[in-house]
Amino acid sequence: MHTPLCDTLGIEYPIFAFTHCRDVVVAVSKAGGFGVLGAVGYTPEELEVELRWIDEHIGDRPYGVDIVIPSKYEGMDSNLSGDELAEMLRSMVPQETLEFGRRLLTDHGVPLAEGDDNSLQLLGWTEATATPQVDIALQHDKVRLIANALGTPPVDMIERIQATGRKVAALCGSPYQARKHADAGVDIIIAQGGEGGGHCGEVGSIVLWPQVVKEVAPIPVLAAGGIGSGQQIAAALALGTQGAWSGSQWLIVEESANTARQQQAYIDASSRDTVRSRSFTGKPCRMLRNDWTEAWEKPENPDPLGMPLQYMVSGMAVAATHKYPDQTVDVAFNPVGQVVGQFRKVEKTSAVIERWVQEYLEATSTLDEINSAAAGV
Amino acid sequence: MHTPLCDTLGIEYPIFAFTHCRDVVVAVSKAGGFGVLGAVGYTPEELEVELRWIDEHIGDRPYGVDIVIPSKYEGMDSNLSGDELAEMLRSMVPQETLEFGRRLLTDHGVPLAEGDDNSLQLLGWTEATATPQVDIALQHDKVRLIANALGTPPVDMIERIQATGRKVAALCGSPYQARKHADAGVDIIIAQGGEGGGHCGEVGSIVLWPQVVKEVAPIPVLAAGGIGSGQQIAAALALGTQGAWSGSQWLIVEESANTARQQQAYIDASSRDTVRSRSFTGKPCRMLRNDWTEAWEKPENPDPLGMPLQYMVSGMAVAATHKYPDQTVDVAFNPVGQVVGQFRKVEKTSAVIERWVQEYLEATSTLDEINSAAAGV
Structure with missing residues (x-):
């Protein structure tokens, strides 16, 4: 080839x-x-x-x-430096949305300390x-x-x-x-x-x-x-x-570097277990469907924010699930395509x-x- | 091949x-x-x-x-004959849904006579x-x-x-x-x-x-x-x-046998102009997006009925658009796949x-x- x-x-x-x-x-x-x-x-x-x-x-x-x-x-026309932009964007995350994200994690038994809010990071x-x-x-x-x-x-x-x-x-x-x-x-x-x-x-x-x-x-x-x-x-x-x-x-x-737990989630998934969701990055992104993705779909819950604001909230979930992989599969970020359904082993x-x-x-x-x-x- | x-x-x-x-x-x-x-x-x-x-x-x-x-x-376990089943299903179509379908057509200038309700047919x-x-x-x-x-x-x-x-x-x-x-x-x-x-x-x-x-x-x-x-x-x-x-x-x-008008709609469409919609048959079916498909998505409007009930309503649109092809492109049933985007001529x-x-x-x-x-x- x-x-x-x-x-x-x-x-x-x-x-x-x-x-x-x-x-x-x-x-x-x-x-x-x-x-x-x-x-x-x-x-x-x-x-x-x-x-x-x-x-x-x-x-x-x-x-x-x-x-x-x-x-x-969000913020693309600001001409700010990375740090300044992060500061500005941080102030744009609604408290209600942030609280909703935190609650989703704690309701799933994820131990979330105050310091874990440092996940309000901008990344690249x-x-x-x-x-x-x-x-x-x-x-x-x-x-x-x-x-x-x-x-x-x-x-x-x-x-x-x-x-x-x-x-x-x-x-x-x-x-x-x-x-x-x-x-x-x-x-x-x-x-x-x-x-x-x-x-x-x-x-x-x-x-x-x-x-x-x-x-x-x-x-x-x-x-x-x-x-x-x-x-x-x-x-x-x-x-x-x-x-x-x-x-x-x-x-x-x-x-x-994915954990065995996460790899097993992928291996267990069929092609119908993925969903295009805005719940992690703010733009439609295909991933395994779980409690996190479902929660952000419900009309009574906050809408996902735009990119890159939503990750300033979901980053908490990503950080927490890296720290506590076995407790948090239902709220983890598992980006993957429909092709996942054909993989059966590591x-x-x-x-x-x-x-x-x-x-x-x-x-x-x-x-x-x-x-x-x-x-x- | x-x-x-x-x-x-x-x-x-x-x-x-x-x-x-x-x-x-x-x-x-x-x-x-x-x-x-x-x-x-x-x-x-x-x-x-x-x-x-x-x-x-x-x-x-x-x-x-x-x-x-x-x-x-709907009605699959009834053991009724075709005519009896049609009769039973006809009685299950909510008047509100039927009226909504009729209004969509008349609002688009489709001349709809009383007799056009004979489209409440069961078909195959x-x-x-x-x-x-x-x-x-x-x-x-x-x-x-x-x-x-x-x-x-x-x-x-x-x-x-x-x-x-x-x-x-x-x-x-x-x-x-x-x-x-x-x-x-x-x-x-x-x-x-x-x-x-x-x-x-x-x-x-x-x-x-x-x-x-x-x-x-x-x-x-x-x-x-x-x-x-x-x-x-x-x-x-x-x-x-x-x-x-x-x-x-x-x-x-x-x-x-498609009309020139309908063929032109297909030729003009890009692959992003189709949508999986329940608005014609009651089950997700891919077709060109238009006013009809959009209207049935709106939360304030009636939900599409199940199969085959929904067609007992949408059949009116199909019949009307066969009769008045040039007036009704925006409410017509145009089933087609995403591949439509690659067709450029008849x-x-x-x-x-x-x-x-x-x-x-x-x-x-x-x-x-x-x-x-x-x-x-």
Whole structure:
């Protein structure tokens, strides 16, 4: 499954793995794919530590960093620094919404101390907080790609990254968004169907992928949303994409930092157990349905806030569930795509890549056999 | 694209075309595919007329008939005859809901006479009304397949159809429903992803298709939801299905009985202009979003009724929009899948089939080239 994009980035397989775990980044790139570290949860200082660790373990393989600069978010026109913006946004979180979030946690037996409100953090959800992450990433030679998970990156940032010889990618959920990325000069467009985990639109992959390919040709397109096997990668390439962008699978590998409890929740889930919910990030994001997501749907409860305000509330839940993983599955943040329904066990990362390559070859053989049968008729 | 299922049914390409238009059935089967007539809107007498016409025009090609026997519907345990059931259901339609539907139409300038309430018809939405349709279909030799669009057909009906040498198919939106079909003895399972037009679930095709293939193997699976090109068929076959079931494309062919106005509405639509709505049939069904679908979503308005009661109200809109197509686009029933976004013109049916076959071959060539490049590395 070697496409031109593989040569551009110096990789063997066009398998792009989005993950928040440095170990998975290393394992994927070493197995011939392309690991991409999600930076949104790290301060610049923490990100520097992670990237240095990856550099030391990845050998001569390349990898990527994924940031989040949404096209629209609260405070985006403020021109404030990260700290000032955080201060302003903090004051915009309604006490009632914050109290509702706290109560959801304590009602589920999560021990929540006053100090746990320090989760009213901004993280890297804005241009002001993502830019220092890009600054850090550009100091690491093996980082060959910066991807924006949500929206078109600012043109000056695109140009700054490209001037260093690196590539810029951006996710989209419609041909309209893909066109905006292309016009801004993005090198690689990631088309994510509505079945995808994390932030996604409503149009299904099988419909979206070829529309985006057609819209931005000859810019290479990666297929996201529903990638969890080599057959699905074969389908993606048949639809004109140059590779696959996956996230869900990497939550369920041995190298992942997810807890055993959380991995079991993913393994137990069917494809109908996910929901597009605004309850964690403020924008529609696919995750496992649980008490937290259901509570924010009820008309009598507060509405989720916009991005990045909602995470200043839900961050409490994320922090608490990291601290008390066994007590808090019903209010935890478990972003994942519908493809979760096909995963039945925890595997080693290298075994997943090998399996996908093998399945891909089987799928293309199947098509060859069908064509031979047709020729024989 | 010749699969074993083609030999089972005596066709050239595993392209199954669902349509309410007899002309399209004939055109598809004559072009090497397999036309399937949706029977739900016809009385047994009308259906007999349609099938006789098809028999006279289709040459020696086979075709299918699609009925609707939902797994659950109002009045399903009544054991009443069709006429008695219709009478009972008519009395269950709340006056307020009926008035709301009438007002929606008159507010949009649709001239609605008192007599137009004869649209409080039951149609073929129940076992009592679908069974006579099956009786008619079984009298036509060229009908080689009976499909149930919604739910597992009753076991005695499956056996009765199979005893005549015909095949039985049924649609599903989850591996769970597929298992029920398989256990009941259905010959062909149609897995329809959430992007599909008409009644559909929420799981996307790229995720659903391989799950259903795995669940019911070796029973052949047809891929539905997002089929509108040969590339999409290649993707479906790569995922282990034996063919494609399509509906949206056939609304936009020259042979279709859809009005020019309605075809233009489809051509103008993007993939984001469809919605899963209960406002016409009572069950979630994908269609173009318009004033009618939006009105039934509003909390202050009556909720849609269950199946088949809701159609006893919306049938008025369907009848009116057939009568006054140019005045009523905003309240018309336009079932279609997200794939509508890729259709840009009205084509001849035979040209569509030829295009799909050509595109399929191009897609498999692309995969061959990718494999050759990999072998050369």
